[in-house]
Amino acid sequence: MKKRLIAAFILVMFLVTGLFINSNYKSTEAASKQVLTYINGAEPRYLDPALNNAADGANIIINVFEGLTKVDVKSKKTVPGMAEKWTVSKDGLTYTFYLRKNAKWSDGKPVTAYDFEYAWKRALDPKTASEYAYQLFYIKNGRKFNEGKAKASDVGVKALNETTLQVxxxxxTPYFIDLTNFPTYFPVRKDIVEKYGEKWQTDPKTYIGNGPFKMTKWVHNSYTELVKNPNYWDAKSITLEKIVFKLSEDERSNLLAYEARQVDGAEGIPTDEIDRLKKNGELKTAPLLGTYYYLVNCKMKPFNDPRVRRALSLAIDRKYIVDKIGKLNQKPATGFVPYDIKGISKDFRIESGSFLPEKADLATAKKLLAEAGYPNGKGFPEVEIIYNTSEGHKKIAEAIQNMWQQLGLKVKISNMEWKVLLQRRQNKDFMVARDGWVGDYMDPMTFLDLFTSYSENNNTNWSDKKYDSLIDLAKKTVDPKQRMKYLMQAEKILMDQSVVIPIYFYTKGYLLRDYVKNYYISPLGFNYFMYAKIVK
Structure with missing residues (x-):
């Protein structure tokens, strides 16, 4: 009886919302047609490899494009992709990549070394305004070109011929090969980009890729449809005929769609459903190399005072948030760099130490606030926390709102669409904003160089010459132990200044049918579905 009532409720909800009930992509068809339907999250802001900086867009990009290397879903290691082999000079400064002769774009044209040279220089070009341009600063003169101090011809990437790329x-840079399978390093077609401008990435007809799938439909704010790319060099290894990425950030509707068997999997879990889904075995979790945190606008008064920022951070009970709200085995963030990254001899997080308590330290927080001129919050302006629409984000914001009110502060919380939040953060139009970062490679640098003065992803309005210097030294230092010491010193500055407020270290909760095999959820947050297959 109870099951019937639940089923009836779900059916009514779908008829009312109209979100999924009319979908042609039902999981009952999945096995015979090898069609995977997955709710990927919000409508991506960008599907341009040079401009995207969010996981929702990257999950589509990695299926449509491929870099010089790729991630093997079985070994979880970096393996040859568009490049069948490469060599590295003895001094570690020159890489020579040899592209496959059968590497093709989805329209059948050959993928060449010139495509990579164009794509990398385009991402570095200040006119492109790529927030990820700094990921290419490892390349000789990459930073200088981005800052207008060098020409494109000075950048250390050059196609020697159609199949040979010299970098x-x-x-x-010990992790450079791993970087080459990151989306910013993917190739794009010069003729397509220059002919269609910014619109090239919004129309399936012009969204030409070189990966295992090609886009055939994009119904904005609804779904994208990817079909197997017959021109992909390894097409014989691709079993799925189609991937349909549903675009929805409504966690409640996403769960209803999954339980009504309209989709095979979904991102985002309503927090009040986690216990039930754990109990019935539906909920899956994966480790993520990431940190959930709040940004503080460090130039806006009174947040320009490090004592104020420190007080806000100390007032947060991180243990309560992960135990009572997160519920996915997250760990309280006592620093910014998460666990599971090797330091000098053991885990970087352990070696670098704890900068924050797991539980709130209200006494110290109140003392710091008083020292800054705001005893018991007197004279402090109303604080606004902005976050993107999500039940989980809302509950965390409400909890922190209550914690900060214990300092005598007035706090309001404001939710908004994902795209709006991104824009406000980028424009520095906030007091306190929700943010999160999942690493791009397995090294502390991917977290710490976010806050250099030259990082386009640094939305804090904070900069520090000593901090920049330590990051630059770490990037130039060959000795691995000394390099880690520089990074630990940099994190200490970041945390002593309370530039950001770390809350917890991520895990990923998701729903996916057991009949989906051969997929990989990477610690970097990407869903590698290209080699998946459906077995019933």
Whole structure:
């Protein structure tokens, strides 16, 4: 009886919302047609590899494009992609990549080394305004070109011929090969981009890729449809015929769609459903190399005072948030760099130490606030926390609102669409804003160079010459132990200044039918579905 009532409720909800009930992509068809339907999250802001900086867009991009290397879903390691092999000079500064002769774009044209040279220089070009341009600063003169101090011809990436790409680095970079399977390093077609401008990435007809799938439909704010790319060099290894990425950030509707068997999987879990989904075995979790945190606008009074920022951070009970709201085995963030990254001899997080308590330290927070001139919150302006629409984000914001009110502060919380939040953060139009970062590679640098003065992803309005210097030294230092010491010193500055307010270290909760095999959820937050298959 109870099951019938639940089923009836779900059916009514779908008829009312109209979100999924008319979908042609039902999971009952999945096995015979090898069609995977997955709710990917919000409508991506960008599907341009040079401009995207969010996981929702990257999950589509990695299926439509491929870099010089790719991630093997079985070994979880970096393996040859568009490049069948490469060599590295003895000094670690010059990489030579040899592209596959059968590498093709989805329209059948050959993928060449010139495509990579164009794409990387385009991402570095200040006119492109790529927030991820700094990921290419490892390339010789990449930063100088981005800052207008060098020409494109000075950048250390050059196609020697159609199948040979030579890359010269500023200094030895042990994780450079891993970077080449990151979306910012993917190739794009010069003729397509220059002909259609910014619109090239919004129309399936012009969204030409070189990966295992190609886009055939994009119904904005509804779904994208990817079909197997017959021109992909490894097409014989691709079992799925189609991937349909539903675009919805409504966690409640997403769960209803999953339980009504309208989709095979979904991102985002309503927090009040986590216990039930754990109990019935539906909920899956994966480790993520990431940090959930709040940004503080460090130039806006009174947040320009480090004592104020420190007080706000100390007033947060991180243990309560992960135990009572998160419920996905997250760990309280006592620093910014998460666990599971090797430091000098053990975990970086352990070696760098704890900068924050797991539980709130209200006494110290109140003392710091008083020292800053706001005893018991007197004279402090109303604080606004902005976050993107999500039940989980809302509950965390409400909890922190209550915690900060214990300092005598007035706090309001404001939710908004994901795109609006991104724009406000980028424009520095906020007091306190929700943010999160999942690493781009397995190294502390991917978290710490976010806050350099030259990082387009640094939305804090904070900069520090000593901090920049330590990051630059770490990027140039060959000695791995000394390099880690520089990074630990940099994190100490970041945390002593309370530039950001870390809350917890991520895990990923998701729903996916057991009949979906051969997929990989990477610690970097990407869903590698390209080699998946449906077995019933």
């Amino acid at each position: 010269k680095l500023e200094s030895p």
